[in-house]
Amino acid sequence: MEKLKESGQYRTFVEIERLAGRFPQALHHGSQGVREVTVWCSNDHLGMGQHPDVLAAMRRTLDTSGAAAGGSRNISGTTPHHVALEREVADLHGKESGLTFITGYAANDAALYVLGKTLPDCVFFSDRLNHASMISAMRASGAERHVFDHNDPADLNRRLNEVRPGRPKVVAFESVYSMDGDVAPMAELCAVAQRHDAFVYVDEAHTVGMYGPEGAGLAAQLGVGDEVTLLMGTFAKGYGTAGGYVAGPGPVVDAIRSLAPAFIFTLSMPPAVAAGALTSVRHLRRSDIERAGLHERARLLKTLLRDARIPLVSDQSHIVPVLVGDPERCRELARTLLERHRMYAQPINFPSVPRGTERLRINPSPVHQPLEVHRFADALRRCWDELDLPRTAPARVRARSA
Known part of the structure; x- marks a missing residue:
């Protein structure tokens, strides 16, 4: 366990309380008390968990x-x-x-x-x-x-x-x-x-x-x-x-x-x-409404991130994996988004993904309004600049989005 912590791959849990009827808004129970945040990494892709x-x-x-x-x-x-x-x-x-x-x-x-x-x-x-x-x-x-x-x-x-x-x-x-x-x-x-x-x-x-x-x-x-x-x-x-x-x-x-x-x-x-x-x-x-909303929000987010030159592992589906490539910096990016911008996106590291491909897996959904998508992309861009994260993905990762 000590080696896992030293490598930066040790996993921590973020205590999140979903708000039915208001999701993707949720309550984050953390060191700064209980604060309302927007969730960007839920697998409830269509918001049906609150239908x-x-x-x-x-x-x-x-x-x-x-x-x-x-x-x-x-x-x-x-x-x-x-x-x-x-x-x-x-x-x-x-x-x-x-x-x-x-x-x-x-x-x-x-x-x-x-x-x-x-x-x-x-x-x-x-x-x-x-x-x-x-x-x-x-x-x-x-x-x-x-x-x-x-x-x-x-x-x-x-x-x-x-x-x-x-x-x-x-x-x-x-x-x-x-x-x-x-x-x-x-x-x-x-x-x-x-x-x-x-x-x-x-x-x-x-x-x-x-x-x-x-x-x-x-x-x-x-x-x-x-x-x-x-x-x-x-x-x-x-x-x-x-x-x-x-x-x-x-x-x-x-x-x-x-x-x-x-x-x-x-x-x-x-x-x-x-x-x-x-x-x-x-x-x-x-109903096709939820499916159409999902894919529209995903297209919007991918367009905004491409314009900001933020690298993705792939851009082929509704899942938007943002490549960081380092476990500690990935955790720092997630922490900054949560504490400063009240946006929750859990870092993904080894063994879920290979070492050197650590990422934030972003899951936009129909319950994320277009304005929220723009705000998230802008917050991510500002954090990316502040942490001086790389703007290009390694060749072996770029090939997957071809």
Whole structure:
């Protein structure tokens, strides 16, 4: 722990109290007392965590069903809310079945573990920047694993060619990568997987609700939803609540339900959370207003930061990762924004990102008004000048935003 602190990578928590109905305004409980701040790093990308219909559904279910389901899904933890939510996400993605989990991490862990453990002689092909939950599950399954270069269909094809035909193959990647904000070439990756008769597993945690028709995600937006065998999503980001899910073929989902320790041996989603998630999914299937607002605010912020010559890791999605490149200076930038400008953006460091690429991951949303976006960009520019931070990104990082 001392070495972690000396390296500047030690993580500290900022105590933030969201203000429902006024978010992104929140209360910061810190050394200067309790002060109102604006949050710029929330994963509640569409502001659905405070939507009146979502809150009303949760309150009703809390009053009728209580605070918790009372056990795992096998032991008193399956309610009509869970069943309805699973049917809804299966229908959203045009898949046969859905299965919900208490977290998105658990969804990835359960699905990939079961695939690797039960498919005979299975081999994984995993993008180099896949989420820790995906990597951990593949490793734990004991299946062979090959790592292909990030977002590189040609390298994926080379590695698939090295494995004998007929072996069960699983190609696993994300649609939008949460720390870099870059977008997978989904059509090309799916085409390569199809040529090799490989199972396609896609983590769409940062796209469901926010991309595609009815918020069905990036695969649906690009017209390759049918080429994705099993899709993972979360309710904790675009849908503003909590929990995760998978959607795919009935036998595959049933195997995960029956065999995954991460599903069998843990508490189910509280009924009120499932009811809130269901309301959010249904609302975003009908409404494009939130999605349009998200992408408009992201475009505005990226334009302002480019004009200010503030380097980004990538500019391909709604996630705006501002590159600092040093853990101590990144923390100082975040501290200055919070204490002087009352703007909260949490520094991101190793192991979430490689050393030397420390950053602020900014998440603009529809609940950030355009004037607030301008004020944030101006405050960031002034802090950048004051701290004399670099105006250009290293070449290896610049290549990702090309």
